[in-house]
Amino acid sequence: MFFHIVLERNMQLHPRHFGRDLRDKIVSKLMKDVEGTCSGRHGFIVAITGIESVGKGLIRDGTGFVTFPVKYQCVVFRPFKGEVVEAVVTMVNKMGFFAEAGPVQIFVSNHLIPDDMEFQSGDMPNYTTSDGSVKIQKDSEVRLKIIGTRVDATEIFCIGTIKDDFLGVISDPGATS
């Protein structure tokens, strides 16, 4: 799920940046530092959308660095247990398949793939129903339900299932909006 929230961070800046562009420098450093990172609490920080405020700087003794408390608005993405997401399959093997929803890596084990879908090896490994009407292979888009999540410093891992109603391959590419 995506959220638009306000976060705060203390930015340390080298004295050489002090000047007319101080604010821009802080913002660009902030973007570089936090976009693409992950935290267990908020999930994956997708993008900074605005700066709420830049607080008063505090000079550090000895180094001359200055710390600014910055409040910023950002879009975060955090998967939840029970959430249904759409993901792109990255790898298929006999244990199941791996898929990605943005930065999130999701594993769907063959226990959680409907029993009528069988693994087919070959140059393009895939899971296919006996009548061949549904096929999951690399680059397929699937809709799956998350049943477990784990957040590391830079990565989010999930366990997903497609063994439920309305889950599985999204046949119509237009439906992914």
Place this chain on the structure above:
Amino acid sequence: MSLAADSPVHSSSSDDFAALLDAELDIISDASADIQEVAEEEENIDVEEGDYDLKFDRAKRRKVEPYENVADLPSSSSQGSSPNKDECQHPGVYAGMCMKCGIKMDDESGVAFGYIHKNLRLANDEISRLREKDLKKLLHHKKLYLVLDLDHTLLNSTRLVDLTVEEGHLIDQRGALPDTLKRDLFRLGSMQMMTKLRPFVHTFLKSASSMFEMYIYTMGERPYALEMAKLLDPGDVYFNSRIIAQGDCTQRHQKGLDIVLGQESAVLILDDTEAVWKKHKDNLILMERYHFFASSSKHFGFNCKSLSELRSDESESDGALATVLRVLLRIHSLFFDPGRDDNLLDRDVRQALRTVREEVLMGCKVVFSRVFPTNFQAEQHHLWKIAMQLGATCSMELDSSVTHVISLDAGTDKSRWAVQEKKFLVHPRWIEASNYLWKRQPEENFPVASTVALLDYSLK
């Protein structure tokens, strides 16, 4: 950026975050139970972060003191197991979560399958289940498993700095190289290496892929293995994620089939080193080492010119890979012989391999002369063992049924007897050559020089 400075900031903003969520979720919580779960999960987040140490501690303690709970274990287990039969068996762990029920698990049990995903571990039951299921499907497609080594088996690599002067033409005059060589010779700038694929390897992989599900199994580092796989299999059709490198092995300096998802009775291995496959010698087809670069042959103690320096190469149609492909074909057809009436699942490819190997020197009876050191148990010698594996009978005594005398010296009694009786007198290399080439070699190519003759030669 001290942690202390960061933490108050985080807690305040996450309160905002939680409040926002609460507000958001209160509106819709009645509508769906699932979403309520989400809300609960969200509340848990704070607990998770704050009490992480405590929780971790608890989990640890539970692990360390299992005996304290022994008294109430029977009651709890009888309660636990009987009502829900479909309790999750936790077949495997992905990033610390059970891959079936999603519950958090921190134990390090099972076998790591790092080559499939760095965070994947499978329990032993699950592995055997997968193997069984996979074998049935594979046999249905008339396929077996084939595990391939990289270095000296499918290719030869050298560091650029180790190239000799005579090999300089490989770099300087690349344009002038013959087309076949140009096709199989790669310079990997990023790794400072040069790799030469063994002749026939493309045809080999193509033919073998129709009979086998193939793995790469190398003692090299993972990035190297992936790079080599790209050279061997640019279309990514043969190996997919079945590339096992050094870090994936469960035992140091040993290759094991425990991380190969294939039943041992259906796996064949191609490797040039026997010692690393201690537990799986019966599955192994030993390959003659491929040395293209000078540094590689020097590493193994050969002082002759390398193929690269001689500007030559193994034969495309008669080289080791072509030979072994014929052997694989033979084993495959033997395994899937429609004339056999036993169950396909009960067949063992190791048996087929043994049978094919025994055909090589079938009907030969060999006697060794001055091959083993005195006081050496003849049966323990590797040549004796190889001869037996190739289907020859080995004997210590001379009699009329003997067909070959294997000797290092034409001057011994046994050697002279062989000449007298018009038996084959061959050098031990005859056995080794027959072993590598899977064919009884023409005996006249392996003559035995007498020490006298050798002396004569050296005097000239």
